[in-house]
Amino acid sequence: MRILLIGLVLLFAACSQPPTREDAARASRPAPPPIRHVVAVHRGTELLHIINYLARVYGPPVRDYDYRNEVDAWFGHLREHPAVVHARTLPYNDFAELGWALEWPGPRVVEPEGFGHLGLIKDEAYLRDYLRLAVEFAQVSDFEGFFAAHEADYARWVAQFETRLAAVDPLTPLADLYGTGLDKTLYFSISPLGVVLKANIVIDEVAPRHAGYGPILVPFDPRFLPEGPTDAARFDYADMPLANAVWHEATHIALEQFAHGQRDVLKDIDYADDFSRQFKVFDDPRLDTYFFVHEVLADAVAIHLKGERFGADAAETHLAQNEAMGGVLYRPVVTHLRERYAPGRATRDFRAHLPTLAAFISSVDDGAR
Incomplete structure (x- = not known):
């Protein structure tokens, strides 16, 4: 009982202390503006993910799941298309950021002003040829037909990620830590065939007309899910993996600004x-x-x-x-x-x-x- 009384006295004393100068400054400083965001499946990056997958630049972490099987069924006969053959010389990085240079209807290429650090890894002429061949692949494969056939899937996955993003709310503590706003709107690019979680920090050169966005590629990865293996793509990610992904990749976007x-x-x-x-x-x-x-x-x-x-x-x-x-x-x-x-x-x-x-x-x- 005595310990409890002492604890209550100390608690009361702590609560009754006059505010410090730091407390006053914290109270007077407005909270930083919220970090803006959107969630979507981006046509250009999804097209390049499919080409890179066929080229075996990488393999999704799940061997057998619904969306991958549907990609195989629709595009599998095009594994020797020039775009796919061209992509086979890509390094570990799949360069899906270049998809922002593509516009619809079409697709058509809006020639990039540059390629940022990607142009220092691969020759710029190679990258421009890659985009041109990707357009040809999209036309021959009826990529637009495939994309339209999966609009309901994309909408469901976007809603899953958006719901979890709202529940976990990783952006509020991030803005507070930065202490300042971001110039860009984060664009969480849901990638059901993607593998690499990464920030697109070359968009200002690849697609300056979209420089208001800071794209973050979010792949389907069952390790991010709250439970075990699955044969269906999902984006209702668990709290910690989702927050970690947002904090890490958004900081890449922020660092380019800072x-x-x-x-x-x-x-x-x-x-x-x-x-x-x-x-x-x-x-x-x-x-x-x-x-x-x-x-x-x-x-x-x-x-x-x-x-x-x-x-x-x-x-x-x-x-x-x-x-x-x-x-x-x-x-x-x-x-x-x-x-x-x-x-x-x-x-x-x-x-x-x-x-x-x-x-x-x-x-x-x-x-x-």
Whole structure:
């Protein structure tokens, strides 16, 4: 009884303390604007997913499910079409972001102004030929007929994802962490044949007329579902996988906005460990650094928010997985976000904090230099 009374006294005393300066600043600062979003199946990316699937650039994580079987039945006779043959030289990245260069009715190609970092992985002439051949494939295969025949499926999957997005609400804590709004509307691109969860950060060059969107490709992946194996495509994803996907990929979109005018801050980071040295995609090592840090920061944000929303154990499991792959930088960055950036919403501004983050990463002793 005495312990209970002491607890009540302490609780009352804590509640009756005068507000601090930080409390006042937090109360006076308006909440950041909500992050806008839409959910849809994008014709262009779905067309390229089908071509890449036929080319065996990748394979969906489920061997046998309804939508994949219907793709096989409709398009399987076109495995030697020039577009499919052309796609076979693609690397691990399926380049489905290029689908935003296609317009309907048609389809027709609106020639991209550029290809961003994708044009540094594959020759731009190859990519332009790829888009031209994709149009021919769409016409020969009656892709529009296939798409129309699945409109009800697409609508159901969009509704599933939208419902779960509203229930989990990962965008509100993300906006609060950034401390500022996003210039783009996030476009969650449901991809029933997709495999790679990723953000489209080349849209400003590939399709500048759609630069108001920040597309995020969301594949059908049974590992994201709340229960076991399925033979039907579904997008009613479980809370934690959905939130993690949104936090990580949306941060890639946000970082492109926040890095505008200060990309050299990230490219000039002086850090290298065994994990980062495996990240050799470009001829320019500064670009390798930029995209390596991009990945670390996106996952660090997801891990930090996972700890706040789902508990310390969930964040620790995620960190341990990254460290098992050799990613020793994640823990220091997550700790920095947790201790140096996240406290005090009144002063949060992720863009303004980027130079501090960059300096911190350069100061981390990786033990492998």
